[in-house]
Amino acid sequence: MDSMQKANSTNIYIIITAAVIIGLAGVFVRFLDEIWGHGFLFTSLSNIILIIGILIALKGVFSILKA
Numbered sequence: 001m002d003s004m005q006k007a008n009s010t011n012i013y014i015i016i017t018a019a020v021i022i023g024l025a026g027v028f029v030r031f032l033d034e035i036w037g038h039g040f041l042f043t044s045l046s047n048i049i050l051i052i053g054i055l056i057a058l059k060g061v062f063s064i065l066k067a
Contacts, residue, residue, distance in 0.1 A: 007067035015060040023053035 026049030033042040 003067050007064045009067075012060050012063050015063070016057055019053045019057035019060060021053075022056060023050055026050035026053055 026046045029042055029049055030046035033039050036042075
């Protein structure tokens with residue numbers, strides 16, 4: 001497979017889209033603190049979700065760069 005075709009593979013962009021959705025979920029969890037309180041719980045949970053989203057996005061970006 002040509003490197004340009006591999007870099008433009010749909011699977012890579014699905015991974016990046018999923019990472020963005022996970023990141024948005026992390027931002028949403030951060031704002032749940034205003035509704036229910038428990039600041040440390042929601043802040044910690046949102047940070048973990050955001051880190052997972054960042055790692056998945058980096059995996060997709062490095063897959064493009066490796067191609």
